[in-house]
Amino acid sequence: MNYLFELSKEHKTIPTSEVLSCLEAEKKYFEIADSNPNILIINTRHNKMINNAAERLSHSYYINEFLFSCKISIDKIKNSAKTKQIKQKGSIAIKYRNRSKKNNSQPILKALAEIYTKDRKVILDKPDIEIRVIITDSNIYVGKKLFEINRTQFEERKVQNRPFFSPISLHPKIARSIVNLSTIKKGQVLIDPFCGTGGIILEAGLIGLNVIGSDIEKKMIDGCRITLNHYKIENYKLFNSDIGDIHKHIKPVDAVVTDLPYGKSTTTKGEEKNQLYQRAFENISYILKNNCKAVIGISNIELLTIGEKYMTLIEVHDIRVHRSLTRYFVVYQK
Numbered sequence: 001m002n003y004l005f006e007l008s009k010e011h012k013t014i015p016t017s018e019v020l021s022c023l024e025a026e027k028k029y030f031e032i033a034d035s036n037p038n039i040l041i042i043n044t045r046h047n048k049m050i051n052n053a054a055e056r057l058s059h060s061y062y063i064n065e066f067l068f069s070c071k072i073s074i075d076k077i078k079n080s081a082k083t084k085q086i087k088q089k090g091s092i093a094i095k096y097r098n099r100s101k102k103n104n105s106q107p108i109l110k111a112l113a114e115i116y117t118k119d120r121k122v123i124l125d126k127p128d129i130e131i132r133v134i135i136t137d138s139n140i141y142v143g144k145k146l147f148e149i150n151r152t153q154f155e156e157r158k159v160q161n162r163p164f165f166s167p168i169s170l171h172p173k174i175a176r177s178i179v180n181l182s183t184i185k186k187g188q189v190l191i192d193p194f195c196g197t198g199g200i201i202l203e204a205g206l207i208g209l210n211v212i213g214s215d216i217e218k219k220m221i222d223g224c225r226i227t228l229n230h231y232k233i234e235n236y237k238l239f240n241s242d243i244g245d246i247h248k249h250i251k252p253v254d255a256v257v258t259d260l261p262y263g264k265s266t267t268t269k270g271e272e273k274n275q276l277y278q279r280a281f282e283n284i285s286y287i288l289k290n291n292c293k294a295v296i297g298i299s300n301i302e303l304l305t306i307g308e309k310y311m312t313l314i315e316v317h318d319i320r321v322h323r324s325l326t327r328y329f330v331v332y333q334k
C-alpha cells in the first residue's frame with residue numbers, strides 16, 4: 001500500500017528525515033514513491049510500521065492512504081478520482097491544504113466533491129471518511145486520512161509548563177524530532193549525557209524508550225527527576241557525572257541524543273569549548289553500540305569535524321533559534 005505523509009514544512013530538512021528515520025527504526029522494507037517538501041509517499045506492506053510512526057512523529061500533520069496525484073487540470077482530477085473510488089460506506093468530508101499561491105482551491109474541491117460526495121452524506125465534523133487534498137503549484141495529492149499527528153502535545157510540554165524550568169531547554173517538538181532522527185526503536189536504550197532539564201529524555205521516554213540522563217550539575221538531575229515523575233516516565237536512570245565518567249555508570253547504549261553546551265547561556269564549567277567537545281565526542285562514541293546513531297546539537301558547524309574523528313557523518317540539520325543563534329543537529333553513525 002502507498003502512504004501519503006503530509007509534512008509540516010516548519011523546517012527544510014527535518015520533516016522528511018524524521019519520517020524516514022522512524023520507518024528505518026522498524027527495520028522493515030519500504031520504498032520512497034515520491035518526495036518533495038510538502039509530501040512524502042511511502043510504499044510498504046508493513047502497516048504496523050506506519051502505525052508506530054504515527055505515534056512518535058512531530059513534524060508531520062497527517063498520514064493518509066494515498067489515492068492519487070495528478071497535474072492541476074480539472075479533467076485530470078476528475079478522471080483520476082473516478083479510478084480511485086472509495087469502497088468504504090459512510091459519511092464523508094473533503095479537507096485540503098493549499099501550499100500554492102497561484103492555484104485556487106475551490107474548483108479543485110468542486111471537481112473532487114462531484115466524484116467523492118455522490119450518494120453520500122457530507123459531514124464536516126468527524127465524518128466516517130476524510131479525504132485530504134494537498135495542493136502545490138504543479139500537482140495535487142489526494143489521500144484518505146488514517147492518522148492525525150497529535151501536535152498540540154508539544155506546546156503543552158514546553159519547559160514553561162513543566163515542573164522544573166530553565167531557559168536552556170529545547171522546544172519539545174525539536175527534542176522529539178532529534179530523538180526520532182536517531183532511528184532508535186521502542187524498548188531500546190537512549191542516553192542524553194548533557195541532559196539539562198531533561199527535555200530530550202522526556203520526549204524519548206514518552207515514546208516508550210528506556211532513557212538515561214546525566215549532567216554535571218546536580219540541580220539539573222534533581223529537576224529532571226521531578227519532570228520525569230510528573231509525566232509518569234518509568235524506565236529511566238539519572239546520575240550526576242562529568243561527560244568523561246559516564247562509561248563508569250552504564251553499559252553501551254542504542255542511541256545518544258544530546259545538545260552540547262554552547263558556551264553562551266549554557267555552562268561549560270569554565271572549560272574551553274573545543275576541549276569539552278573533544279572529550280564529549282570521544283566519550284559518546286565510546287558508550288555507543290556499533291552501527292548505532294548519535295544526534296548531537298553543536299553551536300558551530302566547524303565543530304562537526306571533531307565528531308568525525310570517532311564516527312561517520314550522516315546528515316546535518318540547522319535550526320535558526322534566533323537572529324544570532326543557529327544550532328546544528330548532526331547525525332553520526334558509529
Ligand SMILES: C[S@@+](CC[C@H](N)C(=O)[O-])C[C@H]1O[C@@H](n2cnc3c(N)ncnc32)[C@H](O)[C@@H]1O
Pocket residue numbers: 168169170193194195196197198199200214215216217220241242243244258259260261262266267268269276
Ligand atoms: C545545552 S544544555 C542541555 C539542555 C537540555 N537539552 C534541555 O533540554 O534542558 C547543556 C548541559 O550540559 C551540562 N554540562 C556542561 N558541562 C558538562 C560536562 N563537562 N559534563 C556533563 N554535563 C555538562 C550543563 O550543566 C547543561 O545542563
